[in-house]
Amino acid sequence: MEKPNKQRRVIYPFAALAGQEDLQLGLLLHAVNPRLGGILIRGEKGTAKSTAVRGLAEILPDMEAVADCPYHCDPRDPGKACGGCGSRKGSVQTRTMPVPVIDIPVSATEDRVVGSLDFEQAIKAGQRAFLPGLMGEANRGIIYVDEINLLDDHIVDVLLDAAASGINVVEREGISVTHPAEFILVGTMNPEEGDLRPQLLDRFALCVDVQGVLDRQTRVEIIKRREAFEMSPGAFIAAWQNEQAALREKVIAARSLLPVVKMPDELYTMASQLCAEAFAAGHRADIMLVRAAVTLAAWRGRREVTGQDVLDIAPLVLAHRRRQPPDESQTPKQQEHEQPEPPEDQSEEQPPDRQDQQPPPPPPEQQQESQQQGDKDDNQDNNSSANPATETVFAVGKPFVIKRISHDKDRQVRRGSGRRSRTKTDSSVGRYVKSTSHRERNDLAIDATIRAAAPFQQSRKANGMALVIETGDIREKVREKRIGNFMLFVVDASGSMGAKQRMIETKGAILSLLQDAYQKRDRVGMVAFKGDRAEVLLPPTNSVELAQKCLVEMPVGGKTPLAAGLTKAQEVVRQQLKRSPHMRPIVIILSDGKANVAMAGDKPLAEAHRVAEAMREELDIKYIVVDTEQKGLLSFGKAQELAVRLGAECYTIEQLKVDSLVDIVRGALA
Template sequence: IRQIPLVELPIGATEDRVVGTIDIERAIKTGERHFEPGLLAAANRGILYIDEVNLLDDHLVDILLDAAAMGVNYVEREGISFSHPAQFILVGTMNPEEGELRPQLLDRFGLAVDIKGIPEQEAREEVVKRRIAFEKDPLSFITAWEGEQKRVRKQIEEAKKLLPKVHLGEEMLKLITQICIDFAVDGHRADIVMHKTAATLAAYDGRIEVNKMDVKEAAELALLHRRRRQPFEKPQLNQDQLEKSIQKWQRNKSSQEQNQEKALDKENQPQEKQKEKPDTSPNNSSGDSSPGKNSDDSPDEEEKSGKEQVFPAELPYQVKRIAAPVSDQVFRSQTGRRSKSRTNSKTGRYVDSLIPRGKITDLAFDATLRAAAPFQVGRKKESSSQNALIIKKYDLREKVREKKIGNLIMFILDASGSMAAEERMVATKEAVLSLLLDAYQRRDQVGMVVFRGEKAELVLPFTNSVELAQKQLSELPTGGRTPLAHGLKLGLDTVKKHLRKDKYAVPLLVLVSDGRANVSFDDDDPVEEAKKVAREIKAANIKSIAIDTEQGFITFGLVRQICSELGGIYLRLEELKSGPIVSAVQKSLGYREKNEMVDEDGKRN
């Protein structure tokens, strides 16, 4: 039996460690370029394990996707062109509350298991007993369970021998495809994985024919992470929906069998009896009760579904990626998953090199070689060293790395009486919750100011907690007057306070209001006071979006005026749905100083 290698990929691993790099020691001693393999080479024909895989940097995810798709790791760097096999089983663990995996990588995982706590007291006691026994005497514990290990190992070996003989019939294949269709699974990888998994389960059970229980168990493993779900909804498989899919397949199968039997009986009937009842078949066909019941049930279910959708607490939607490009040369230590910035850590992608200004912590060997190469002839004449390469201190170069950081987003919401219209607040909450969810998954800091009555209130200091944000929004009351200037001022002060702690954060302010300010600071014009604060926000170089909730034939256009003072992007309430508001945030965060639109990678659009 071949020993399967198990290689762990830490989430803080560098790109060099994952794909491999040049052997520095050999290069200095012999002058030869020799490739030193990385973790992907070590995991070939083995298992690559990643703990907290959803926190893995995106540039490492791209490397894994390429290797997983082609089964080969191609390295083109530091003057080396090299490729090697990289066929591995990818195993990962994660906490979904800390953010989701990219869909491309998520689909690469064939199966998924939802780990839950054990509710049975006896079982929990047994877990504790076994753990304590292992800690007291590991060797004795392993010996005690050696027999069970051998039994399982033997069962697996026999299943591997039996697997080529396992047959999955046409009906089981129809069941697999029916389940995938009912669960609205994208692509066909789920169907293929379920096919292979069901056959494997049958072989492990010592059978050569796949049954519907094998398909059901395979679906529970293959569809858990592939089914479409709403944000804030925990990853779990709907067992009722799975049972309905199996029952639907069973009904179709029974119906086909009955039709085949009827056709066979009809062929066996004498022609004279068929002539006596010429109109029976059409009448029976049109009067079949099963299709009638199905058609009657369908509208009822849709009607019930429609009633549930009228409730105001609608779930948010997934939003497209938004990113604030960082064009400065500042080295940041923050973490996140949105905007790219230079970093002083070793976990980012190597993008450039520079002359070090102090102690070197991350040597750029390729750049150092290029700096030293022109002087080698003269140095060898002056030195007695036998090294193939002579490097001076002033040849040394340090790596410049790039990684993603989070952004700072402040929502300023109007909760006055003019916002009491149900449709307005539902749309507002829906859009804000959607962006909050995206911000949480991208490691953004998000805050919220609400103004109504006579004052503004910071209901959500800058945080990553989606649950807290959802709670605050769902319980948000409406009514009273509109202290707009108070809301803008509190939002500005909160952002400034945060910027004093983290001066390199990238802030964005989102105002949602009708602009009809009627509460002032010092008995001045409330609207003019709001415009004055808006000019302060613009002067602080804080990007903004203003969403106008004003409706009707007669409008004052106050939000547009305030937005003009903010120097931000203006949207009307009708444009509040996901597409417009998300694209507006993208546009606001994507503007450079010269108003050039850029995408997430910093490319011009």
């Protein structure tokens, strides 16, 4: 048996970690049962997430593998052998090797992760061969993804599929390969940088929320241990050798005990009850809780699961699956009073997702009466608030969790970075989606080039070469990536916005969108108009914190110079497009559509409509009007009219409350 020299990097001992018991337990359970399903570690920077993952590999015993197998197949388990090892006859050479720990960076491409065509073999020998990716290298080991929430969703999905099934199926570039891919998937993330999709989040078996230790004595102990390790790594590792060996022996014993651990029937009911009380979606939570409880019992050296095992592991299983219970605080009568059903004939005529967007127009005589009353209300609102001394700063409404923004791919070639809009890119960074014969960049698509040249090889003179490629065969890669967008909020801060606390609700909706913009790496800006002018409260920036501060401090009061607000928004967008032509702007106007101050002495509303029609001619700019008018028996419809002039969609303030504004943005971005 061949045993090559092993060269390992110096790793902080896993047993020496302090104050992160849940994190250590979650990793050790996956060491006992690699098929558990993966662990997600959420928390602040500097809380030993990476140190714990790398230290786990030192706890695991060295493994025996087939000497020349790229997948480190276990020679004692032919049922999980790759195609090459499964077809061998007789004895094979083996080697002893440490458990592999594979880091997958955020910039990793799909072909590097799952594997691809071996181009060197194809060119030299003219044969199609498979080049294993990182998942093949990590078989029987650990895959560690730092900031997994920033990794492309399709790559995360592939990793989770392989982690759950234990195999990697590759169907691409004319090759079909299935190979073992049993690994412990460990992902870390900072929730402030955005979350995973719920579908992907649910695929992780366990989730640990880590925080900095608050206990003073523990913090001091962490500092002392780290200093001792940095001063003399060898001596520190030797001092913890016994604890490391004890953990290793415990892992080995738990692995052998795991297949015989039983779970009583009554505990299945208990596990399902805990998941139901957490309002976990689907049944994966129940399955994972049972599997984790069995693994925990094996770790504790028992052959039967106890109720305490289920209770102890439930927080790690349900941490990322727990949902808010439905709001049952309102009685049916209150709900009927506050959310009246639309008339039956209207509900039949309107599509289900558009029933609550715009109320039916009132009769003509009622419209005229409403217009007169609206003009009267405008004068009252603005006369009472024209004095700057009457300006009021309203609180920010409670933010809400918004829906994920997903939209159709942008067909234009753009540059930039971000996480919202999928677009074509002319850079060499991005997902390779197809090939093209148009040669504009030096980004050779070798697989497509070989396929284009393959049918003509018999008619071409080889001259000793396995493959002859001519100029017409050359193909380049077409790539896609995600970029951020520029969102400009144009906010009506006139006195009419203070009526019935409308600005509180509006600020809450804007704050929710700002938080989403931070996660998606959008640029944001804010324009407010009141009194006799409009001003840029926040120039285009990536700092959402500045935007939130401006939102909190924004006063309300004065008249409504709608035309000035639209003009200022147009100026800001034009300037931003000159600086960053690749950006895709979207202007969100939050107003009731009323106007009573003009810039050039014309009628205020007519002037605002002319400005809106001019803005409509701007290319590649999307507009959204959010009607902040409180809907009642009378509706003036001025925001809807403004939206028509802009060529924009118009939505009511009620749709902000139910998270619909993000869906509106999604449609506009598409």
